[in-house]
Amino acid sequence: MEDQSKNTGASAISTEAMLQRFLLISRAVAGQLDFQSLIQKVSEEVGFFLPHDHIDVCILTGEGDMHVAYEARLHTGWGDAPEPVPISVSPIRSILRGKEDFILTEDAQLDERFHFDGAFSDPIFDARLRSRLHVPLQVEGKVIGALSYSCHARGVYNDSHVTIAQYVADLLSSYIHALNQGERARKAAIRQAEIHAHAEGLRAGALRLTEALELERQRIGMDLHDQTLADLTRLNHELRRLRQTPKIPGDALHAVTDRLEGCLQELRGIIEDARPSVLKLFGFEQGIEALLDRAVASQERPIEVEFADETVGAGNRLQETLQIALFRITQEAVNNAIKHADASRIYVSLSEGGGNLCLSVSDDGRGLTHGDTDHLGGIENMRTRATLISADFSIEPCQNMPGTRVRVTLPVASAAPSAITEPEREDAYLDS
The missing domain is CATH 3.30.450.40 (GAF domain)
Known part of the structure; x- marks a missing residue:
């Protein structure tokens, strides 16, 4: 042609x-x-x-x-x-x-x-x-x-x-x-169906979270009634008895004082669980470290924990609502690793890059199994908390080793990437 x-x-x-x-x-x-x-x-x-x-x-x-x-x-x-x-x-x-x-x-x-x-x-x-x-x-x-x-x-x-x-x-x-x-x-x-599904997912997630909060309030009430209130009632009876004693023995006063301090400590723990005031007092990073210390202090078996902040205090610059949401997700992930996964090492990291802030909680426990449903409600609560702050949530096996990694990615202002990536640090710690 x-x-x-x-x-x-x-x-x-x-x-x-x-x-x-x-x-x-x-x-x-x-x-x-x-x-x-x-x-x-x-x-x-x-x-x-x-x-x-x-x-x-x-x-x-x-x-x-x-x-x-x-x-x-x-x-x-x-x-x-x-x-x-x-x-x-x-x-x-x-x-x-x-x-x-x-x-x-x-x-x-x-x-x-x-x-x-x-x-x-x-x-x-x-x-x-x-x-x-x-x-x-x-x-x-x-x-x-x-x-x-x-x-x-x-x-x-x-x-x-x-x-x-x-x-x-x-x-x-x-x-x-x-x-x-x-x-x-x-x-x-x-698009409309996706928006509706997203809104419905948020509604259902918020409902589940509300139910979980109501259960938590009931648990706090039971703790106050069964522990602190019962102890205070016994102390009140003891003080009334001592008041009728002509000469109060010194060891009796010491015993009452010790028990009163124990009640106060229990009450502080209940209040701290209800509202993490450590965030307001010391900031996000120290709040996470305090959370890890408290989580393993009561365990009979040794558990190694580490928190690595690969940002320059980015967590402390977040709004209070975002800090609390990330704190609660970390708390749930750490509790799951200890109670359900029998982890001996837990690694928490905060990194940033590509305009995102990434919170990651990894453990060397037995990982997720199909028959393990004890903590699925906690996973859904974490997912809902992440969705409510417009963050991406994922839970997956660790790379090249047993254990589980929970990751929350929150879009924030543009930030320079860290010199060493967070998964590399996690795997090196858990495998050491």
């Missing part, structure tokens, strides 16, 4: 034959429900008067300055692009922006219109496409995309081909517009 004459082809086709072909095109595309099937049918029918080695339909997405392409016959990087491509890099951007009525070139390899900084023209050149014809797709005077034909040979298309190509484009525009609107409606419905 090299150097094919511009005066042959379309002009030699009778009006009746062309009308019949247009009717065939209309019937062929009427039942298509997706762009790829539509452009395939068009390619099968238009070859009668528009020769091509490649045909594509380019469609504006309606989401910013972006477009997508669907191809038939020869496939190129245009149709293979996984995401919409900016119009600004398209070789036919002048048509998509309504600045030209058509583009006709004898050889795209040499045409300056296809060569500019950042142009996404490599698919044309890689496929060795030379003759090119592009016309707009329009609905109510508004450009919604473009229809393009290409051949490997030079000089295939002429002005009569432009006229026919525009007729075909006008015929297809309404179908393509309807498909495009349907695709947008489908994507909008999916």
Whole structure:
């Protein structure tokens, strides 16, 4: 087809034959429900008067300055692009922006219109496409995309081909517009469903968390009633008895004082569990260290703990609500590691990078098992707390060793990445 004459082809086709072909095109595309099937049918029918080695339909997405392409016959990087491509890099951007009525070139390899900084023209050149014809797709005077034909040979298309190509484009525009609107409606419905599911998940999570808080309040009430209140009642009886004694023995006073100090200590522990005042008094980092010390102090078996702050005090700069949420997630993860995983080492780290703050709790315990459901409620509480502060939550096996890693990633202001990554530090500690 090299150097094919511009005066042959379309002009030699009778009006009746062309009308019949247009009717065939209309019937062929009427039942298509997706762009790829539509452009395939068009390619099968238009070859009668528009020769091509490649045909594509380019469609504006309606989401910013972006477009997508669907191809038939020869496939190129245009149709293979996984995401919409900016119009600004398209070789036919002048048509998509309504600045030209058509583009006709004898050889795209040499045409300056296809060569500019950042142009996404490599698919044309890689496929060795030379003759090119592009016309707009329009609905109510508004450009919604473009229809393009290409051949490997030079000089295939002429002005009569432009006229026919525009007729075909006008015929297809309404179908393509309807498909495009349907695709947008489908994507909008999916987004709405995702938003609804997210909101429903938040509602259910908040409900679970509320129930857990109510159970916690009941536990605190039982602790106060069964421990502190009972001890204080016994102390009150003891003091009344001593008050009736003419001479109070010194050892009796010491015993009462010791028991009173024990009650106060129990009460402080209950209050601290209800509200981590250590965060307000000493900051996030020292609060986590105090949490770890308290968690292992009452254990009969030895448990090694370490907290590594790889930030420059980023935890202390968080809002109080964020600090409390991260503190509670750490508390739950540490308790699970001790009570359910039989961990002997627990590593907590705070790192930042890529605009995110990452809190990680790793242990060398027996890990998660399918039959272990004792602490699933605690995991859901951690997940809900993370969701309520717009953080990502994950719980997974440690890399290359037994144990579990809980990770919370919270978007924050841009921060420089740490010199050593948090997983490397964790694995080195747990494996030592």
